[in-house]
Every structure is written in structure tokens, then in C-alpha cells.
Amino acid sequence: MDKSFDLKGKRIFVAGHRGMVGSALVRRLAGEDCEIVTVARSELDLLDQAGVRRWMEDRRPDAVIMAAAKVGGILANDSFPVDFLYENLVVQTNVIEAAFRSGVRKLLFLGSSCIYPKLAPQPIPEDALLTGPLEPTNEWYAVAKIAGLKLCQAYRRQYGVNYISAMPTNLYGPGDNFDLDSSHVVPALMRKAHEAKLTGQKTLQVWGSGRPMREFLHVDDAADAFVWLLRNYSGDGQVNVGSGEDVTIAELAGTVVSVVGAGAAIVFDPTKPDGTPRKLMDVSRLFATGWRPKYALRDGLKQTYAWFLEHVEKGDIRLGAV
Numbered sequence: 001m002d003k004s005f006d007l008k009g010k011r012i013f014v015a016g017h018r019g020m021v022g023s024a025l026v027r028r029l030a031g032e033d034c035e036i037v038t039v040a041r042s043e044l045d046l047l048d049q050a051g052v053r054r055w056m057e058d059r060r061p062d063a064v065i066m067a068a069a070k071v072g073g074i075l076a077n078d079s080f081p082v083d084f085l086y087e088n089l090v091v092q093t094n095v096i097e098a099a100f101r102s103g104v105r106k107l108l109f110l111g112s113s114c115i116y117p118k119l120a121p122q123p124i125p126e127d128a129l130l131t132g133p134l135e136p137t138n139e140w141y142a143v144a145k146i147a148g149l150k151l152c153q154a155y156r157r158q159y160g161v162n163y164i165s166a167m168p169t170n171l172y173g174p175g176d177n178f179d180l181d182s183s184h185v186v187p188a189l190m191r192k193a194h195e196a197k198l199t200g201q202k203t204l205q206v207w208g209s210g211r212p213m214r215e216f217l218h219v220d221d222a223a224d225a226f227v228w229l230l231r232n233y234s235g236d237g238q239v240n241v242g243s244g245e246d247v248t249i250a251e252l253a254g255t256v257v258s259v260v261g262a263g264a265a266i267v268f269d270p271t272k273p274d275g276t277p278r279k280l281m282d283v284s285r286l287f288a289t290g291w292r293p294k295y296a297l298r299d300g301l302k303q304t305y306a307w308f309l310e311h312v313e314k315g316d317i318r319l320g321a322v
Contacts, residue, residue, distance in 0.1 A: 004231065004232065005063070005105075005106050005162070005230060005231050005232075005234070006231070007029075007032045007033065007034045007063075007227075007230070007231055008032075008033045008034065009033065009034065009035075010034045010035070010062040010063055011034070011035045011037050011059070011060070011061045011062045011063075012029060012034050012035065012036055012037060012061060012062065012063045012064075012065065012230075013037040013038070013039075013056075013059065013061035013063070013064045013065070013104075014026055014029070014036060014037070014038055014065050014067060015046065015064060015065065015066050015067055015068040015095050016066070016067035016068030016069065017038040017067070018040075018041070019067060019068070019069075019071075019175065020171065020173065020174070020175035020176050020177070020219050021067045021110065021168075021171065021219060021222065021223065022038075022065075022067040022068070023174070023175045024173065024174070024175065024219040024220050024222065024223035025065055025067060025223045025226060025227070026038065027220070027223065028220070028223040028224055028226075028227050029227060032227070037059055037061050039055065039059075046068055046090075046091040046094055046095060047087065047090050047091060047094070048094070049090075049094045049097075049098075052094040052095060052098045053094075053097075053098045053101060053102075055098075056095075056098035056099060056101070056102040056104075057098075057101070057102050060102055060103070061099075061102075061104055062104065062105050062106070063104065063105060063106040063107065063108070063230060064095065064099045064104050064106075064107045064108070065107075065108045065110070065226060065230065066092060066095055066096065066107065066108065066109045066110055066148070067110050068091055068092075068095065069088055069091070069092070069110070069145075070083060070084055070087045070088055070091075070141075071141070071177075071184075072084070072141075072177075072182045072183075072184075073182060073183055073184045073185070073188070074137045074138065074207075074273060074275060075181065075182070076181070076182040077137060077138045077140055077141055078137060081140040082140075084138075084140040084141045084144065085140040085141070085143060085144050088141060088144035088145065088148070089144045089147055089148075092109065092144070092147075092148040092151070093147075093148075093151065096109065096148070096151055096152065096155065096163070099163075100155055100159065100161060104161075105162065106162045106163070106164075106230065106234075107152065107161070107162070107163040107164070108163075108164055108165070108166060108226060108229060108230050109148050109149060109151075109152045109163065109164070109165040109166070110165075110166055110167075110168065110226065111145040111146075111148060111149050111165055111166065111167045111168075111238065112141065112142065112145050112167060112168065113167055113168065113169045113170070113215075113240070113242070113279055113281055114134070114135060114138045114141060114142040114145070115129060115134075115142050115145050115146050115149065115167060116128050116129060116279075117130075117131055117132030117133060117134060118132065118133055118134060118135040118136075118276050119132055119133075119277075120132065122278050122279075122280050123244070123280040123281055123282035123283075124240070124279065124280065124281050124282055125240075125282040126167075126237050126238055126239070126240055126282070126285060127237075129146070129149075129238070130146070135275055135276045137273055137275050138275075145167075148165070149165045149167075149238055152164065152165050153165075153236060156236055157236075162234050164229065164230075164233055164234060164235065164238075164239070165238040165239070166225070166226055166229055166238065166239050166240075166241050167238050167239065167240050167241060167281070168217065168222050168225075168241040168242065169215040169216065169217050169240070169241065169242035169243070169279075169281045170184065170185070170186070170214055170215060170216050170217070170279075171216075171217055171218075171219045171222050172184070172186035172187065172216055172217075172218065172219065172300065172301075172304055173218045173219035173220060173300065173303070173304050173307070174219065174220075174303075174304065174307040175219065175307075176219075176304070178190070178191045178308065178317050180192070185214070185249065185252065186216065186252070186256070186301070186304070187308075189204075189206065189252065189253055189256040189257075190256050190259075190260060190301070190304065190305060190308060191308075191317075191319075192204055192205075192206075193256050193257045193260040193262040193264070194260050194262070194305075194308070194312075194319070195319055196262045196263075196264040197260055197261055197262040197263070197264075198319070200263075201262075201264050202263075202264060202265060203264055203265050203266075203267045204253070204257065204262065204264040204265070204266050204267065205267050205268075205269055206249065206250075206253050206266055206267070206268050206269065207268075207269055207272035207273070207274075208249060208268060208269065208270065208272050208273060208274040208275070209249075209268055209270050209274055210248060210249045210250030210253065210266075210268045211248060211249070211250070211274070211277075212248065212249050212274045212275060212276065212277055212278065212279075213246045213247065213248050213249075213277070213278040213279070213280065214246055214247065214248075214249060214252065214278075214279055215242050215243055215244075215245060215246040215279065215280045215281055216243065216247070216252070216297055216300075217241065217242050217243045217293060217295075218293070218294075218295035218300035218303070218304075220294075220295070221243070221293040221294055221295050221300075222241055224291075224293075224294070225241045225286065225291055225293075226241070228289070228291045229241075229286075229289075229291075232289055232290075233289060237285075239285050239286050240281040240282060240283050240285065240286060241281070241283070241286055242280075242281035242283045242286075243283075243293050243297075244280075244281070244283045244287070245280075245297075246278065246279070246280040247297065250266070250268070252297075253266045254266065255297065255298055255301060256301060259298065259301045259302055259305050260305060
């Protein structure tokens with residue numbers, strides 16, 4: 001199968017363009033000589049199979065990037081397992097199946113590092129998939145993403161289509177979700193630190209022990225990697241997308257507090273779950289293609305905090321009691 005896919009003049013559908021990843025993809029693709037195709041949720045419900053089929057037949061994109069997903073942190077996954085499993089299964093299946101029916105030439109499915117076993121070897125290679133039990137705190141989302149990855153492989157093997165999958169690590173950046181009830185660790189810490197600075201709080205509570213290690217990648221770096229893979233990769237196996245470096249949650253919290261300028265001391269709550277002890281992606285397959293990230297973690301957090309402040313000022317992010 002031809003590895004190169006020239007984006008010039010192509011119609012590229014970004015499913016989920018209003019989300020953090022989708023909006024980063026739209027920003028990144030704006031620098032390419034291609035037509036970006038998007039659709040608002042008010043115009044098309046991706047849970048509606050017939051509607052997705054009709055829309056795809058009408059628009060006929062050349063390529064699809066599947067960035068639409070229901071996402072959230074540990075609390076959201078634990079509270080709404082049906083939503084995370086059912087909605088993700090249905091949405092991704094509808095888009096992939098409709099893409100095949102309408103003759104889409106290339107499709108990039110975006111998964112998550114949570115597809116890998118809880119105790120996978122570190123760094124996690126792509127072939128660790130399905131070699132052990134998942135992390136229970138996000139298994140509903142992980143099962144759906146594994147199904148999407150396998151569906152793309154099934155279409156490749158049965159019909160010879162150029163459908164590929166990328167598994168990003170923990171992403172952060174502009175467009176992130178700063179709602180404390182459903183956010184991931186970086187935006188949650190950033191909002192807590194900001195509100196602590198505003199209120200003069202002496203302490204900032206963080207879930208868990210602070211010892212787990214996590215890898216983080218700025219969403220604009222992720223979008224750049226996805227476009228790179230869309231253009232240059234056509235393999236059957238999924239590709240891990242990350243920075244190749246990890247930090248402890250304690251180190252992350254300290255960096256966020258420093259970037260925000262909060263004077264609060266960090267206090268850990270060991271009664272709350274830690275999740276996977278360590279999760280670092282083996283990104284050698286991606287790096288071997290020639291791609292590298294641009295943002296160091298501290299620089300990426302500074303850029304994200306500047307975006308956060310701008311949107312607090314605009315009223316897009318409403319602050320309240322922590």
C-alpha cells in the first residue's frame with residue numbers, strides 16, 4: 001500500500017472539530033493546501049447511522065480524521081460507564097462504516113493510550129495491546145477505542161482500504177475541558193491552582209499519592225503528528241503518539257503551580273485512586289518516521305495557561321469555588 005498521501009487539493013473531514021483535538025487539527029490543516037470539512041452537532045448527530053451515511057455520501061471527503069469521542073477523567077468514566085462505552089462505539093462505527101460506503105481514500109482513527117494493559121511494559125510498545133487486563137478506572141472508554149482500532153484493521157484486511165490508527169498519550173492545551181467534575185489532570189490542576197491564587201488558598205489538594213508517572217503532549221504537537229501520519233504512514237499497526245518523556249503527578253503539580261504563580265502548598269489525598277502506576281508510550285515507531293514534538297512540558301503549560309486566562313477574561317470559562 002502506498003505510504004504517501006498528498007494533502008494538496010484534498011477534502012479532509014475532521015470529525016469532532018469543536019473538541020480540543022479536533023480544533024487543533026483544524027488549526028494545523030489550515031496551513032495545508034486542502035479543504036477542511038466540518039459539521040456542527042446541530043446539523044449532524046454522529047449517533048444517527050442513517051444521517052451519517054447520507055451526510056458522507058453528499059460531502060464525499062477524500063480523507064477522514066476521526067477525532068470525535070466522548071472523553072473524560074477518572075470520575076467521569078466511573079460515573080457514566082454506559083455513556084463512555086455505548087456512545088464511543090456507535091459514533092466511531094457510524095463514521096468508519098459511512099466512510100467506507102462513500103469511498104473515502106484514507107481514514108485516521110484516533111484512540112488513546114488507555115487501550116494498553118494496566119501493567120504493560122514501560123515504555124509501552126504497540127504490541128502490548130490485548131496482553132493483559134485494562135486499568136479499571138477507564139476500561140469503558142478503552143474497550144470502545146480498542147474496538148475502533150480493530151474495526152479499522154478489519155476494513156483494511158477485508159477490503160484493502162487505507163485506514164490507520166494513532167494512539168495519543170495524555171494531551172493538554174488550548175480547548176481543554178476545565179470543568180473539575182469531568183476534566184483530566186492538567187486542566188484540573190491548572191484551574192485549581194488559578195483559583196487558589198485568586199483566593200489566597202494556602203493548600204491545593206491533588207487526588208492520589210502523587211507518585212504515578214504520566215507522559216504529556218501538547219495538543220498542537222499531537223495535531224502535527226496526526227497530519228504527519230495521515231500524509232506519511234499506511235501501516236496496519238497502530239502508532240503511539242507521545243513525547244517519549246514522563247513525570248510524576250507530584251512533579252506535574254509543582255510545575256503547574258509554578259507556571260500559574262500560586263503560593264499554595266500541594267497536599268495529596270491518598271484515599272483517592274491513582275490509576276495506572278506508570279504510563280509512558282514507546283514512540284520509536286513514530287520517531288523513526290522523522291517526526292518530533294516542538295513543545296517542552298513547561299513551555300506548553302505556559303502557553304495553555306495564557307489561553308486559559310484569555311478565555312476566563314472572555315467569559316468562556318466561568319470560575320467558582322474549588
